[in-house]
Amino acid sequence: MTTEQTITFFRRMLRIARTEIAAVSALFVVALGIMTFVEVADDMTEADGQAFDHAVLAWMQPVAGEPRGPWWLKEAAADLTSLGGISVLALFAVIAFVFLLLQRKHLSALLLVVGLAGGVALSEGLKAMFGRERPPLDFQAVDTLNASFPSGHALLSTVFYLTLGVMLTRAFPRAHLKAFVLGASLLIALLIGLTRVYLGAHWATDVFAGWCAGAAWAMALWLVAYAVGRRQAVRDKGLHDEVLPPEPVADTPPAVIGE
Template sequence: MRGTSRKRDRFGPMTPDQILAFGRRALRIARTEIAAVSALFIVALGVMTFVELADDMTEADGRAFDEAILGALRPEATPGDPWGPGWLETAALDLTALGGTAVLSLFAVIVTGFLILQRKRLSALLLALGLIGGVALSEGLKALFGRERPPEMLRAVETMSASFPSGHSLLSAVFYLSIGVMLTRAFPERHFKAYIIGVAVLLTLLVGLTRVYLAAHWATDVLAGWSVGAAWAMALWLIAYALQRRQQGHPQAPHVLPVDEDSGA
């Protein structure tokens, strides 16, 4: 009789606390699956956008778009002078360095060291591999397409490699978006999460826009860099998510490069 009573209690009506706990878990699982699907969507969208831009780059419409943007920012009447006040070019030169390999490498070393001190070694490894993979993607695609830069007389910065895609745009998307999403783990409040992601997106956009403004890249180069960078960042997110699911054994709301101290990684 005691066994039957216990069985009835176990499978009987749920208490309000049990219903609340069940609802929270169901919501957490739903958010997890939505986030994973969203990440896959961004990867697919980024790849498709890049393919479309690569195709348009060789067509008259694509070249006309790039030339129109460049002509608006660097008027033909004064080829060496950009559009806007003089201080704007100085500011653009400062901001564009935020997407340079040297600056991002320094930031990556600082963040990686912090993650190692926090015993988040897998996070540090994935972040480093993400940036290294981004550099490899950038250089490989540049070598594959071999697109020429905008006319040298219009450029405000020195360039060495090919133009398509923009390496600054690609690497800034990988680094800042990954760091931004990773930092959201420390802030449960939604407005803090939105602020952090907003700053990461803003930095990524500023780097790309300055590349066009300084005539270092065509506009489609920057769009292609953003597309590949976002897709690569989300691919890393999915890898981290899969590892987290495997380590913890149950779904949990994922974040880019999520590894806890107890994971042993």
């Protein structure tokens, strides 16, 4: 490849990156999430990773079963952690699914269901593969069911709230509103993951791995939606999100001076 061809190639790549910045960013998150998950999964079996997990848990709970901080912080953490439970997520998913159908967002509704169902399958499959034991029972301030790695709450909350947040950004034209919605989605997933460690339900690496896997899965789904949307822009066939016409505005009589 000549110097001129190389320059032309990089110019073309730069132009594609500028026009497809969202897709490139999503692809980067997918790749980074997968690579980080693999690295964390490797570290958790080594002495350094286990020492880190025990140090974080010991700081969160100086006394086993007694999380650091006032009594109300433990209660608040228990409330927040339930937002990542499968029952709560299923309820929110049904509400969001019906809302999307009413808005004729059929593709988004399908992807939301596939995202959550796929997230459950991914979480349970990885748990069965690694079979890691949870922190000792003395540290667990909430009930737990299955294996520890990765954190199902962290993974599923990241998948659901991030996917929902990305979908909601389409309803807001201004950049700062989009940023607020995405920020709120990430904050919820972050808090849920932190409560799992705080309450002794998971090791810190479990939660970090759950965030990585959840983000990668959510962005992979977004890439599918993006690709389908681009295809629908050319061919208006198949499952897609319809654009509803704006609601008619009722005529209002002019105000009378003196009223």
